[in-house]
Amino acid sequence: MSYEKVEVYSPRSLAEALEILSQKKEHIKPVAGGTDVMVMLKDGVVKEKELLNLSYISELSYIKEKESRILIGAATKYREIRRSPIINAYAPILIEAVRQIGSPQIQNLGTIGGNLGTASPAGDSIPPLYVLNARVKLQKIGTSREVQIDKFFLGPRKTVKEPDELITEISVDKMEPGSYYFFEKLGLRSANAISIVSAAGIINLENKTVKYLRLSLGAVAPTVIRATDAEEEAKGKELSEDLIDRIAKLASEATKPISDIRGTAEYRKKATYGIVYEALYRIFKGYGKKIEYGFEKTS
Amino acid sequence: MEVNVSFNLNGKKVSVTAPPAKSLLRVLREDLGITSVKPGCEAGECGACSVLLDGQVVTSCLVMISQVDGKNVITVEGLQKDGELDPLQKSFIDEGATQCGYCTPGFIISAKGLLNENPNPTDEEILEGVSGNICRCGAYPRIFNAIKKVVKKNVI
Numbered sequence: 001m002s003y004e005k006v007e008v009y010s011p012r013s014l015a016e017a018l019e020i021l022s023q024k025k026e027h028i029k030p031v032a033g034g035t036d037v038m039v040m041l042k043d044g045v046v047k048e049k050e051l052l053n054l055s056y057i058s059e060l061s062y063i064k065e066k067e068s069r070i071l072i073g074a075a076t077k078y079r080e081i082r083r084s085p086i087i088n089a090y091a092p093i094l095i096e097a098v099r100q101i102g103s104p105q106i107q108n109l110g111t112i113g114g115n116l117g118t119a120s121p122a123g124d125s126i127p128p129l130y131v132l133n134a135r136v137k138l139q140k141i142g143t144s145r146e147v148q149i150d151k152f153f154l155g156p157r158k159t160v161k162e163p164d165e166l167i168t169e170i171s172v173d174k175m176e177p178g179s180y181y182f183f184e185k186l187g188l189r190s191a192n193a194i195s196i197v198s199a200a201g202i203i204n205l206e207n208k209t210v211k212y213l214r215l216s217l218g219a220v221a222p223t224v225i226r227a228t229d230a231e232e233e234a235k236g237k238e239l240s241e242d243l244i245d246r247i248a249k250l251a252s253e254a255t256k257p258i259s260d261i262r263g264t265a266e267y268r269k270k271a272t273y274g275i276v277y278e279a280l281y282r283i284f285k286g287y288g289k290k291i292e293y294g295f296e297k298t299s
Numbered sequence: 300m301e302v303n304v305s306f307n308l309n310g311k312k313v314s315v316t317a318p319p320a321k322s323l324l325r326v327l328r329e330d331l332g333i334t335s336v337k338p339g340c341e342a343g344e345c346g347a348c349s350v351l352l353d354g355q356v357v358t359s360c361l362v363m364i365s366q367v368d369g370k371n372v373i374t375v376e377g378l379q380k381d382g383e384l385d386p387l388q389k390s391f392i393d394e395g396a397t398q399c400g401y402c403t404p405g406f407i408i409s410a411k412g413l414l415n416e417n418p419n420p421t422d423e424e425i426l427e428g429v430s431g432n433i434c435r436c437g438a439y440p441r442i443f444n445a446i447k448k449v450v451k452k453n454v455i
């Protein structure tokens with residue numbers, strides 16, 4: 001569909017948007033920042049004849065605390081996430097990822113809900129959301145449901161979202177003070193590059209013993225995945241070069257990568273080992289990033 | 300199937316009628332005669348179409364005209380004040396920070412967006428600030444110097 005033939009609805013409230021969506025269902029496509037949809041429109045791959053512009057719905061853009069959770073409105077821009085005192089204090093791993101997304105231009109337009117809507121396994125906000133135990137709120141007229149992030153994605157560009165539902169909120173755990181964290185991304189260059197492999201991790205240590213490790217991997221399977229075997233291996237053990245090697249190997253074994261123009265499957269498996277090893281080694285040697293009393297600090 | 304959209308362009312109120320999903324880039328060039336915004340990739344990757352939207356740098360090829368109602372849009376045409384070029388524009392001229400010039404308006408707008416929010420950026424912050432802009436001729440060192448010169452004046 002070329003842009004000339006496309007109709008755009010621009011509701012000013014969520015209620016209005018849900019009403020339009022309930023009537024048009026799969027015939028209308030939501031647009032928030034447009035950083036994915038506009039490229040698709042240019043490439044002629046948008047099949048819907050109508051677009052639902054969410055950019056005027058201010059009630060979809062917020063960052064709030066609720067006890068041990070943080071609530072993020074779906075249409076919150078990367079820019080707001082990066083500048084949020086709440087996210088900086090309690091979920092800095094998300095900042096690590098967001099500052100590596102696109103460019104200033106993309107971060108000033110793109111939204112976290114749009115990253116989930118696109119459902120690319122290379123979406124950079126997604127690995128941190130896995131290790132922050134995120135839940136995705138899906139809303140339609142009169143009702144809403146919450147889905148655990150690992151149940152939200154069905155495959156590349158496929159989610160459990162129904163055509164009459166909007167993503168309205170993403171909620172995450174606050175990180176525990178004292179946890180180390182990382183987000184590593186391999187791209188062809190630093191700006192405007194799609195991840196070839198990415199990894200997000202939170203590791204909580206008591207003295208040198210791993211209380212828990214949460215590790216997720218991007219761009220190496222049909223969806224972002226949690227490296228659960230690696231997490232299990234780490235639990236209760238003393239951090240050492242040997243343990244880091246085993247964790248990185250298990251992470252690499254958990255991947256089911258494809259070969260594409262950005263890299264071969266074999267490269268992705270090796271690179272997974274490499275970035276996980278390096279990130280954990282840095283923490284082991286005392287150069288990792290640590291969240292202290294809810295505030296970011298480099299140890 | 301057209302929409303009427305009113306917004307503030309370089310300090311003046313404008314009204315346009317256009318297909319609702321037409322990009323701000325195409326509307327600026329084709330309907331409003333603003334040709335400093337350049338179509339490069341039209342996919343958000345080159346930054347040649349950059350504008351300030353409510354003060355923030357965005358690629359106008361990714362913005363639908365339907366999303367601009369009531370907003371403020373600034374292009375390089377709007378940077379001069381009382382016939383005086385903006386310090387960034389002067390600095391780009393002084394440093395010869397342009398070869399073919401296709402990328403120049405986009406770089407100036409990105410730098411302007413950065414300096415509006417952070418008048419005293421570090422070298423790293425300057426590099427990040429223009430990381431969404433590509434110069435096909437490779438004038439990067441001069442572009443960096445041009446921005447850096449303005450930053451130095453800001454500090455004094």
Ligand SMILES: Cc1cc2nc3c(=O)[nH]c(=O)nc-3n(C[C@H](O)[C@H](O)[C@H](O)COP(=O)(O)OP(=O)(O)OC[C@H]3O[C@@H](n4cnc5c(N)ncnc54)[C@H](O)[C@@H]3O)c2cc1C
Nearest residue numbers: 032033034035036037101102111114115117123124167343
């Ligand atoms: C130059 C460039 C660089 C990029 N770099 C990166 C990068 O480094 N990392 C990365 O992860 N991504 C990157 N992207 C992709 C894109 O910017 C992100 O996926 C972004 O988060 C999309 O958000 P948006 O609001 O612009 O989405 P839109 O384009 O508005 O929408 C994307 C999809 O989500 C759906 N959608 C949006 N909001 C909702 C909602 N509330 N409810 C239901 N469905 C919704 C839309 O229907 C559409 O299918 C890049 C894109 C470009 C053009």
Ligand code: FES
Nearest residue numbers: 339340341346360
């Ligand atoms: S034309 Fe808009 S970014 Fe290239």
Ligand code: FES
Nearest residue numbers: 398400434435436
């Ligand atoms: S001067 Fe030619 S593209 Fe930059």
